[in-house]
Amino acid sequence: MNLTHIEHLGIAVKSLETAISYYENILGLTCYAVEEVAEQKVKTAFFKVGQTKIELLESTDPEGPVGKFIEKKGEGVHHIAFAVEGLQETLDLIAERGVTLIDKSPRKGAEGLNIAFLHPKSTFGVLTELCENPTK
Amino acid sequence: MNLTHIEHLGIAVKSLETAISYYENILGLTCYAVEEVAEQKVKTAFFKVGQTKIELLESTDPEGPVGKFIEKKGEGVHHIAFAVEGLQETLDLIAERGVTLIDKSPRKGAEGLNIAFLHPKSTFGVLTELCENPTK
Numbered sequence: 001m002n003l004t005h006i007e008h009l010g011i012a013v014k015s016l017e018t019a020i021s022y023y024e025n026i027l028g029l030t031c032y033a034v035e036e037v038a039e040q041k042v043k044t045a046f047f048k049v050g051q052t053k054i055e056l057l058e059s060t061d062p063e064g065p066v067g068k069f070i071e072k073k074g075e076g077v078h079h080i081a082f083a084v085e086g087l088q089e090t091l092d093l094i095a096e097r098g099v100t101l102i103d104k105s106p107r108k109g110a111e112g113l114n115i116a117f118l119h120p121k122s123t124f125g126v127l128t129e130l131c132e133n134p135t136k
Numbered sequence: 137m138n139l140t141h142i143e144h145l146g147i148a149v150k151s152l153e154t155a156i157s158y159y160e161n162i163l164g165l166t167c168y169a170v171e172e173v174a175e176q177k178v179k180t181a182f183f184k185v186g187q188t189k190i191e192l193l194e195s196t197d198p199e200g201p202v203g204k205f206i207e208k209k210g211e212g213v214h215h216i217a218f219a220v221e222g223l224q225e226t227l228d229l230i231a232e233r234g235v236t237l238i239d240k241s242p243r244k245g246a247e248g249l250n251i252a253f254l255h256p257k258s259t260f261g262v263l264t265e266l267c268e269n270p271t272k
Contacts, residue, residue, distance in 0.1 A: 005186025050141025
């Protein structure tokens with residue numbers, strides 16, 4: 001198992017527009033992409049700080065995962081994504097060690113990455129994503 | 137303003153011992169320090185992944201900030217800490233721009249860093265810390 005760095009942090013916000021303004025005008029980061037991910041019922045905005053991206057998530061549907069998260073917990077950090085080398089082997093190993101997986105095999109995520117989620121009931125409340133860049 | 141990277145993520149857990157076991161034995165990270173911060177009413181455990189540390193936080197008092205956080209929101213990401221160059225100037229600039237500060241001037245944090253917190257009511261639900269390494 002080799003987690004190399006934190007690939008991104010997913011942050012649930014009520015309004016992408018006002019949150020983008022905060023990250024740009026107050027924190028001085030630059031939004032380099034805005035993307036709608038219909039399957040996840042979110043609009044996303046990306047920033048980079050060091051090795052890590054910040055992915056703001058605005059729900060497009062109150063019944064979507066981010067809409068439900070905000071209703072339950074309010075705005076805040078929704079998930080942590082670690083970059084990993086060898087995603088399928090890592091998932092197999094983690095499952096053997098007793099972790100509940102949301103995705104048993106990688107699927108396509110934003111920016112062409114292969115991704116998979118672990119279930120927060122196995123990860124001490126932190127919804128955890130593992131990502132692999134297939135071009136590396 | 138220059139945020140260089142994510143210095144650490146603070147993660148609130150009920151039991152440091154069981155959470156350390158997960159981060160070490162499942163995710164393969166190495167706990168390199170355990171420290172009690174009496175002032176914050178927490179015990180902490182540190183891991184490193186790429187540029188970023190993971191700081192697990194177990195409350196030593198239900199009335200402490202992490203105890204209250206877990207009671208309200210459950211286990212999960214408690215705060216994001218950005219590394220910054222020029223902390224006092226950054227705080228002054230951010231305050232001018234209308235952000236509510238918890239710390240108007242830097243104070244000493246773990247590992248000898250100078251730190252300050254922004255109020256989550258100004259930061260879209262993410263309790264945000266800024267850190268400066270005084271030896272750099």
